[in-house]
Structure formats: C-alpha cells, structure tokens
Amino acid sequence: MVELEGRRRQILRVVIDDYIMTAEPVGSEAARQRHGLDISSATVRNEMAALEELGYLQQPHHSAGRVPTDHGYRVYVDSLVTEERVPPTERLRIRRTLTATEFDQAVEQAARALAVITECASVATTPQLPQQVVRHLHLIPLGPRHAIAVIVTDAEVVEGKTVEFEQPITATECDRLSQEISRRIAGRPLIDLTDGELATVIGQAAHHQRVLDQIGRLLRERFRRLPGRVRTEGQANILKQPEFQDARRAQPVLSALEQAEAVTALLGDGSASREVRVRIGSENVLDELRDCTVVTATYHVAGRAAGAIGVVGPTRMRYGRVIGLVRFLAESLGDTLEQL
Amino acid sequence: MVELEGRRRQILRVVIDDYIMTAEPVGSEAARQRHGLDISSATVRNEMAALEELGYLQQPHHSAGRVPTDHGYRVYVDSLVTEERVPPTERLRIRRTLTATEFDQAVEQAARALAVITECASVATTPQLPQQVVRHLHLIPLGPRHAIAVIVTDAEVVEGKTVEFEQPITATECDRLSQEISRRIAGRPLIDLTDGELATVIGQAAHHQRVLDQIGRLLRERFRRLPGRVRTEGQANILKQPEFQDARRAQPVLSALEQAEAVTALLGDGSASREVRVRIGSENVLDELRDCTVVTATYHVAGRAAGAIGVVGPTRMRYGRVIGLVRFLAESLGDTLEQL
DNA sequence: GTTAGCACTCCAATCGAGCGAGTGCTAATT
DNA sequence: AATTAGCACTCGCTCGATTGGAGTGCTAAC
Structure with missing residues (x-):
C-alpha cells in the first residue's frame, strides 16, 4: 500500500473522523470548517477527488459529500487513528x-x-475446554450399574455425563477405576489427546470395556465442542x-x-x-x-x-x-x- | 365479560382473522367479501361500530378500517379461536x-x-435446579486442602465449586464426608431444604466445620439461581x-x-x-x-x-x-x- | 500549486391534487 | 325492527412539480 502524503492523509483522517461522528456524507466546506483546516474548500475538493480515485472515499450519489469505503477505513485503522487508552x-x-x-x-x-x-x-x-488441562476424571456411583463421569480441569469447569456398566460394580471398584483413568490422562490438555492415543490410553485400563468406551466417547465429544x-x-x-x-x-x-x-x-x-x-x-x-x-x-x-x-x-x-x-x-x- | 351474540361474534372473529393475515386495517366490505358473509357491508359497519363501542376494535384514524384492541384479542383467544392441533x-x-x-x-x-x-x-x-432432587454430593479431592464439590441431581445436572479445608484431609476422609452429607440431603428437592434446616442438617456432620459452611453456602447460592x-x-x-x-x-x-x-x-x-x-x-x-x-x-x-x-x-x-x-x-x- | 467563481447536479423537503378505501348517516326496503 | 342502498364526507397515500440547499467539477485568475 502506497503511503499517503501528509496533507492528503490528514484530509482522509478528517473526513473519516467527521463521518464517524455525524453519519452524514462529508462535504469539502464542512470538513474544512469543522476541523480548522487552513486551506480553501476548493483544495479540499481536489484532494477528496484524488482520494476517491484511490478508492478510499466514495460518493453516495453525484454532488453529495464523501463517505469512506471499506478500503478507506482500513487505511484509517492501520495508520491514521491511534488507539485510545481507556482512562x-x-x-x-x-x-x-x-x-x-x-x-x-x-x-x-x-x-x-x-x-x-x-x-x-x-x-x-x-x-x-480442549485447551484446559485435565486434573481429574471421577466416577460417581449412582447405582449398581450406573455412574456419572465428571471431568475436572484446571479451569475447574466440570462436565458430567452418565455412563452405564456392563456388569454391576461396587463403589470401591468405581473409585479404583476413577483413579486409574485419572492417572493416565491427568496433567495434559484435552486437546493433546488425539483419538488414537485416547483409545490406547483408555484401552489399557482393560476390563469394564463398555465404560471405557463411553468415557472415550465423552472425551471425544468434548473435542468437537472445541x-x-x-x-x-x-x-x-x-x-x-x-x-x-x-x-x-x-x-x-x-x-x-x-x-x-x-x-x-x-x-x-x-x-x-x-x-x-x-x-x-x-x-x-x-x-x-x-x-x-x-x-x-x-x-x-x-x-x-x-x-x-x-x-x-x-x-x-x-x-x-x-x-x-x-x-x-x-x-x-x-x-x-x-x-x- | 358479556358473551357476544352470534353474528357480532362472528364479525369480530372475521375482522381479527383478517387483520392477523394482512396486518392492514379491515374495512366492512373487505371483511364481508373475503370471508363470504351473507349480509351487506352496511350491516357489517353497524356491527363494527358496536364492537368499537364495546372496546374490542378501534380505528387507527377516522374513516379507516378497524384494528383489534388488546381487549379484542383477549376475547378472540378466550372464546373465538380454537387451538390448532399440530399436524x-x-x-x-x-x-x-x-x-x-x-x-x-x-x-x-x-x-x-x-x-x-x-x-x-x-x-x-x-x-x-432447586426443584430437582439431589442424588448425591461428592467431594473430589484436589490436594491436601482442596476439593471440588459436585452436586448430582435426578436431572443429572452437575454443578461444581472448589471448597477449602481448614486442615489437611485424606482422600478416604474426603470420601466418608461425601457419603455422610449425601445421606443427609439425598432424595429431596433442593428447594425443600430451607436455610434453617440446611444449617441443622449440615451442622450435625460436625468436624470440618469450614467445609460444611462452604457447602451450605454453595447450596444456598444455587437457591438464588432458582x-x-x-x-x-x-x-x-x-x-x-x-x-x-x-x-x-x-x-x-x-x-x-x-x-x-x-x-x-x-x-x-x-x-x-x-x-x-x-x-x-x-x-x-x-x-x-x-x-x-x-x-x-x-x-x-x-x-x-x-x-x-x-x-x-x-x-x-x-x-x-x-x-x-x-x-x-x-x-x-x-x-x-x-x-x- | 492554490483559490475564487460559477454553472450544474441531485437529494430532500414541501405542497397540492387526485384517488380510493372506508365511514356514518339517512331514508327506503323487507 | 332490522337490514340495506345510497351518498356525502374524511382521511391517508401516492404522485408530480417545485424549490432550496449542499456540494461538486471545472475554468480562469492569482
């Protein structure tokens, strides 16, 4: 992008500033007066025509004032306006x-x-969620064949879902299972656990295959919610x-x-x-x-x-x-x- | 509310039906024609004037058609329209x-x-949440002095928050505590647990007062989210x-x-x-x-x-x-x- | 290169006329 | 007694024409 020369640059800024405030097309005279430009409106007109030629301004219709184009705003944002520090x-x-x-x-x-x-x-x-680090996965026993799986991450977001066991399981077993899985996936961001890896990690925990499948799916579902x-x-x-x-x-x-x-x-x-x-x-x-x-x-x-x-x-x-x-x-x- | 007599009733219905479809004020002739009324527009006009008198219709301005008032819609809903069964x-x-x-x-x-x-x-x-029945309250140990409290209700909604212990606690103790509290509050809708009662229920669980306070507060906060x-x-x-x-x-x-x-x-x-x-x-x-x-x-x-x-x-x-x-x-x- | 002057363009607001939908009233009809 | 035809009247809406004003582009002078 060609750098705009001083005065032309200033006029572009003035026009856009004015338009942002008034929402009305900006004329040469209005621009000159309202922003104390020390040049005649005719000169402003010439510059505006040039800026239109360059694609930074446009007229809603012939013989109306100028309005910025997307292009004009882009230049404005990139090099004409300074970010206001919040007081x-x-x-x-x-x-x-x-x-x-x-x-x-x-x-x-x-x-x-x-x-x-x-x-x-x-x-x-x-x-x-996927960017968060898993701290813990816990199975809360509900009945002999159901539990709720809860994921705790470093952001302390908790998500729960029911899982069903193939065969009855005691509360103690449930606990042991929780700890085993947790040990394997804790300390890593969810997003790092790829599908394949997940299968391996979980698969090694052997018996109660159905539960593990479900937990695998649960984790993968969270991925999709990225x-x-x-x-x-x-x-x-x-x-x-x-x-x-x-x-x-x-x-x-x-x-x-x-x-x-x-x-x-x-x-x-x-x-x-x-x-x-x-x-x-x-x-x-x-x-x-x-x-x-x-x-x-x-x-x-x-x-x-x-x-x-x-x-x-x-x-x-x-x-x-x-x-x-x-x-x-x-x-x-x-x-x-x-x-x- | 006075029951409307047959024909007048029908005209009110026709006018409202028509207005609902067209969003335009309904005139006497339009109403008569579009809905096959077997009376003259003059009669329709008389009835409409009466309905306006009764407050069911109104004119946006003189010599315009009629538009229903809130009152008119009320009658319409209460006794003129039949609920459409979804096909x-x-x-x-x-x-x-x-x-x-x-x-x-x-x-x-x-x-x-x-x-x-x-x-x-x-x-x-x-x-x-408050109307849901509590199934379980579980403390998931995070470290020696922290745990996440998770509430599981019959709707399986899970809400978690961190609680802090006054003194270090083992995972086993944590478990015991969970079970004790759960036993006391499970099976009842959250909303039934009044503030006072809650204090009693929780208070009986004795030691680790600080945790119990926090859990109490946690439960009470959920109330507010009624x-x-x-x-x-x-x-x-x-x-x-x-x-x-x-x-x-x-x-x-x-x-x-x-x-x-x-x-x-x-x-x-x-x-x-x-x-x-x-x-x-x-x-x-x-x-x-x-x-x-x-x-x-x-x-x-x-x-x-x-x-x-x-x-x-x-x-x-x-x-x-x-x-x-x-x-x-x-x-x-x-x-x-x-x-x- | 800048600017004053000027003719020209186009929008937006204003006005009035004409149209049309609709009303309310009156008198005739059933 | 209710209904209806007839009619004068009322508005809002849509136009076309007019006007004013803001703004432009161009030309010629500075």
Missing part, C-alpha cells in the same frame, strides 16, 4: 463490574460491559445505529449473530496473538456482515489463549476507542479468570 | 430436531424450533414482522429480551398448571412489551414443573397455531428430558 476512572469502573466467581459468568459480564460501553453488539467465547460456548450481548444496540434504522438492514446482521457457528467463526482463527484484530465490512467472510466491522481480541489464562471477545458494530465505528476497549476487556477478563 | 407430519419433523443428549442443549433445540416455526422470538428456561438459565432464540424474527419495521419500535422489545431477569419474569409465576398462558399487549407487566403477546407453557419432568418455554411476537399473532405449537413443544421437551 483510569473508566478502567476502574469496568473492573468493578467484573465480580463473577465463575468462568461463564465472568465472560458474560465482560461481554455485557463491552456492549454497554461501545453501544454495539458484543460477542465472546467461554474458555475452550471453541467453547459462545455468548452474544447487546444485539439490540445494533438498532440504535442510524445505518440500521431500517429493519431489513438490521435483520440479517442479528440473524447472523444468533447462529453460534457463525459467531464462532468470527471470533475464530484463534491465533494466540495478543493483537486486536479488526475486520472491516467486506473483509468479513460472512456476507451478512458486509456493513459491519468486527473487532476481536484473544484473552489469555495461564499464558495460553483461552477464548476471544469482541465487538460487532457498523463500519462507521469509533475505532480508536473500540480497539482500546476491546484490548482492555480482553486483558481484564484474562486477569479475572486467572484469579479464579 | 402429525409436523410433529414428526419437530421431534426429529430434538436430538439432544443434554438438558441445556435440549432446551435450546426446542426453543430454536419454536422460533423457526412461529417466525417469532422464543424464550425458555432450563430446568430449575429459575434456571434462560435462553432466547430467534430475536431477529421480530424484525420480520411488519409492525416492527421501524427500528425504534423493535429496539425496546429486543432490549427487554436480552435481560435475563426480564425474560425470567415473563416465563415466571411458574404455576404448575399445564395450561398454555397467553399475555396480550398491555397485560404484560413489562412496558416494553406492550405491543407484544407472550405465549408460554410449563414443561414437566417426572411429574414436576421443571421450566417454561414460550413465544414472544406481535399481538397480531396466529394465536390458534402458536398456542398449539407452544403446547406441543412444552410436551415434547418434557418427553425428551424424561428420556435422558
């Missing part, structure tokens, strides 16, 4: 709302805070944005946000990078989100990427602020989870 | 989508199905309805649906009755839902009311169909959960 008082206020004592609840609170502050929709995944559950908050905020006043525009966006798989994909590609990712308009794979920008970040627990949190709003978004907030909330959420 | 093929199709093997997932599937079929938003609560988690599906469907084309109308509705407490209240009052409840427009306590109707039903597991499921849509709703569907899905969900 201390706001930090404090946000941190105060993160009071949860449970994983899922903490994620919910962080997502909600993000939605409220940005006035956009927010999305987040709960920590991914990205954790997904939460969406503040969907209704989309309707506050002027560009989504028409329900027919808003409807596809909200529909997309309701589909867990779609949202997962948004947050997905879970690269462990600590950078904030910004996907603008058509950069999103989802066609329904072609008028939206998605800003996401990964949160980390114990040094490992645990999940992601982000914001979905109109492409006309206060990027500096939102990026700062997403980064801060990802960090805060990580910290909060760390302490649990 | 066998549709039953089958719906049942096929309920494939979940877990409680929460089953509720989600049922809610989603309801949303898709009715083209409205749907809401549902997951089974209420209504189970709440799920909302198909919120975007609201935007498909002609009355919510304006985002400013839709926004408060969607906002309300996002607040778990609000939705809980909607589904709430969990009377164990198996009847479908219909709350029309201003009958809803929530002011944001004054243009909506909420149709809910309780679902039952093992003979006890376990949770609720329902539909939120415009007051102009296909009542016969929706009521039938809500009843059917509550039943189906109950059946599905029963089998788990």
Whole structure:
C-alpha cells in the first residue's frame, strides 16, 4: 500500500473522523470548517477527488459529500487513528463490574460491559475446554450399574455425563477405576489427546470395556465442542445505529449473530496473538456482515489463549476507542479468570 | 365479560382473522367479501361500530378500517379461536430436531424450533435446579486442602465449586464426608431444604466445620439461581414482522429480551398448571412489551414443573397455531428430558 | 500549486391534487 | 325492527412539480 502524503492523509483522517461522528456524507466546506483546516474548500475538493480515485472515499450519489469505503477505513485503522487508552476512572469502573466467581459468568459480564460501553453488539467465547488441562476424571456411583463421569480441569469447569456398566460394580471398584483413568490422562490438555492415543490410553485400563468406551466417547465429544460456548450481548444496540434504522438492514446482521457457528467463526482463527484484530465490512467472510466491522481480541489464562471477545458494530465505528476497549476487556477478563 | 351474540361474534372473529393475515386495517366490505358473509357491508359497519363501542376494535384514524384492541384479542383467544392441533407430519419433523443428549442443549433445540416455526422470538428456561432432587454430593479431592464439590441431581445436572479445608484431609476422609452429607440431603428437592434446616442438617456432620459452611453456602447460592438459565432464540424474527419495521419500535422489545431477569419474569409465576398462558399487549407487566403477546407453557419432568418455554411476537399473532405449537413443544421437551 | 467563481447536479423537503378505501348517516326496503 | 342502498364526507397515500440547499467539477485568475 502506497503511503499517503501528509496533507492528503490528514484530509482522509478528517473526513473519516467527521463521518464517524455525524453519519452524514462529508462535504469539502464542512470538513474544512469543522476541523480548522487552513486551506480553501476548493483544495479540499481536489484532494477528496484524488482520494476517491484511490478508492478510499466514495460518493453516495453525484454532488453529495464523501463517505469512506471499506478500503478507506482500513487505511484509517492501520495508520491514521491511534488507539485510545481507556482512562483510569473508566478502567476502574469496568473492573468493578467484573465480580463473577465463575468462568461463564465472568465472560458474560465482560461481554455485557463491552456492549454497554461501545453501544454495539458484543460477542465472546467461554474458555475452550480442549485447551484446559485435565486434573481429574471421577466416577460417581449412582447405582449398581450406573455412574456419572465428571471431568475436572484446571479451569475447574466440570462436565458430567452418565455412563452405564456392563456388569454391576461396587463403589470401591468405581473409585479404583476413577483413579486409574485419572492417572493416565491427568496433567495434559484435552486437546493433546488425539483419538488414537485416547483409545490406547483408555484401552489399557482393560476390563469394564463398555465404560471405557463411553468415557472415550465423552472425551471425544468434548473435542468437537472445541471453541467453547459462545455468548452474544447487546444485539439490540445494533438498532440504535442510524445505518440500521431500517429493519431489513438490521435483520440479517442479528440473524447472523444468533447462529453460534457463525459467531464462532468470527471470533475464530484463534491465533494466540495478543493483537486486536479488526475486520472491516467486506473483509468479513460472512456476507451478512458486509456493513459491519468486527473487532476481536484473544484473552489469555495461564499464558495460553483461552477464548476471544469482541465487538460487532457498523463500519462507521469509533475505532480508536473500540480497539482500546476491546484490548482492555480482553486483558481484564484474562486477569479475572486467572484469579479464579 | 358479556358473551357476544352470534353474528357480532362472528364479525369480530372475521375482522381479527383478517387483520392477523394482512396486518392492514379491515374495512366492512373487505371483511364481508373475503370471508363470504351473507349480509351487506352496511350491516357489517353497524356491527363494527358496536364492537368499537364495546372496546374490542378501534380505528387507527377516522374513516379507516378497524384494528383489534388488546381487549379484542383477549376475547378472540378466550372464546373465538380454537387451538390448532399440530399436524402429525409436523410433529414428526419437530421431534426429529430434538436430538439432544443434554438438558441445556435440549432446551435450546426446542426453543430454536419454536422460533423457526412461529417466525417469532422464543424464550425458555432450563430446568430449575432447586426443584430437582439431589442424588448425591461428592467431594473430589484436589490436594491436601482442596476439593471440588459436585452436586448430582435426578436431572443429572452437575454443578461444581472448589471448597477449602481448614486442615489437611485424606482422600478416604474426603470420601466418608461425601457419603455422610449425601445421606443427609439425598432424595429431596433442593428447594425443600430451607436455610434453617440446611444449617441443622449440615451442622450435625460436625468436624470440618469450614467445609460444611462452604457447602451450605454453595447450596444456598444455587437457591438464588432458582429459575434456571434462560435462553432466547430467534430475536431477529421480530424484525420480520411488519409492525416492527421501524427500528425504534423493535429496539425496546429486543432490549427487554436480552435481560435475563426480564425474560425470567415473563416465563415466571411458574404455576404448575399445564395450561398454555397467553399475555396480550398491555397485560404484560413489562412496558416494553406492550405491543407484544407472550405465549408460554410449563414443561414437566417426572411429574414436576421443571421450566417454561414460550413465544414472544406481535399481538397480531396466529394465536390458534402458536398456542398449539407452544403446547406441543412444552410436551415434547418434557418427553425428551424424561428420556435422558 | 492554490483559490475564487460559477454553472450544474441531485437529494430532500414541501405542497397540492387526485384517488380510493372506508365511514356514518339517512331514508327506503323487507 | 332490522337490514340495506345510497351518498356525502374524511382521511391517508401516492404522485408530480417545485424549490432550496449542499456540494461538486471545472475554468480562469492569482
């Protein structure tokens, strides 16, 4: 990408800044006046025409003001805007709302805070089970032939399912079995246990084959749930944005946000990078989100990427602020989870 | 409420039927023609004027057709419309989508199905933990001074939390403790254990007071979560309805649906009755839902009311169909959960 | 290279006319 | 006494035309 020269650069910034605030096409005179440019409107017009030529701006119709293109926003985000550091008082206020004592609840609170502050929709995944380290697998006897299998991970997430025995089993045997299996799989992240390996590890525990099969399946099922559950908050905020006043525009966006798989994909590609990712308009794979920008970040627990949190709003978004907030909330959420 | 006489009754039904289909004010001539009434439009007009007088219909403006009032819908629901039995093929199709093997997932599937079929938003609560019978409380030792407490109920929902011991404890002791507590609280619904009683029951288990306190608190915390988690599906469907084309109308509705407490209240009052409840427009306590109707039903597991499921849509709703569907899905969900 | 001046474009808001659906009333009909 | 035909009247809605204004692109002067 060609670097933009000083004044042209500044004008692009001014136009986008103005449009983000007003949601109205920006004219040459308006841009000049409202941002104290020391050049004539004619010059501004010339530069704007050039910026349009370059694909950064466009006109909704002839003889209207200019509006940024996705391309323009991209340049803006990459090199024109500076991330706003969240001010201390706001930090404090946000941190105060993160009071949860449970994983899922903490994620919910962080997502909600993000939605409220940005006035956009927010999305987040709960920590991914497969990345968590197994601490223990316990069989709680229910009757002579049934037990509940409980997995305890380092994140203390507990998942349980019934297993059925081929033949009656005593509580003591049940206990021994628990310990044997635990010993074999404890201390490793679930994700490291491949299907084949799992079969071997479990298979060696010999008798009570049926139970072991079931536990194997149970573990494998958890794999499939890889990205954790997904939460969406503040969907209704989309309707506050002027560009989504028409329900027919808003409807596809909200529909997309309701589909867990779609949202997962948004947050997905879970690269462990600590950078904030910004996907603008058509950069999103989802066609329904072609008028939206998605800003996401990964949160980390114990040094490992645990999940992601982000914001979905109109492409006309206060990027500096939102990026700062997403980064801060990802960090805060990580910290909060760390302490649990 | 005064019973309406035959013809007037029929006209009210025709007007509401027509309005539900077209979303347009219904005129005397249109009503007569489209529903094959064997009287003149003048007569229809007279009757409509009378129905307006009685508060069942109203005019958006002078010399427009008639639109039902909340009052009119109430009469319609109570005595004019017959619940549509869901046809066998549709039953089958719906049942096929309920494939979940877990409680929460089953509720989600049922809610989603309801949303898709009715083209409205749907809401549902997951089974209420406090109403579930405790089967077992188990302490899984983590280290010398920590364990995870797991509650297993008849619905096989498992909830875990860490507890800390005052002094080191062996795995065997841990086991004994589990069994002692389990013996005391097993077989009873959580909700029956009042605070006082709980203290007594637990207190008798003597030593390791700190753990017992924590378990007590754990149980009591679950009480507060009485209504189970709440799920909302198909919120975007609201935007498909002609009355919510304006985002400013839709926004408060969607906002309300996002607040778990609000939705809980909607589904709430969990009377164990198996009847479908219909709350029309201003009958809803929530002011944001004054243009909506909420149709809910309780679902039952093992003979006890376990949770609720329902539909939120415009007051102009296909009542016969929706009521039938809500009843059917509550039943189906109950059946599905029963089998788990 | 910059800017003033100007003709031109297009949207958005305003206005009025005409249409059509629908009403309420009155008088005639059954 | 209830029903119906007839009719004047009321609105909201859809147009087309008009107008104002914001904004552009171009040209020529600075």
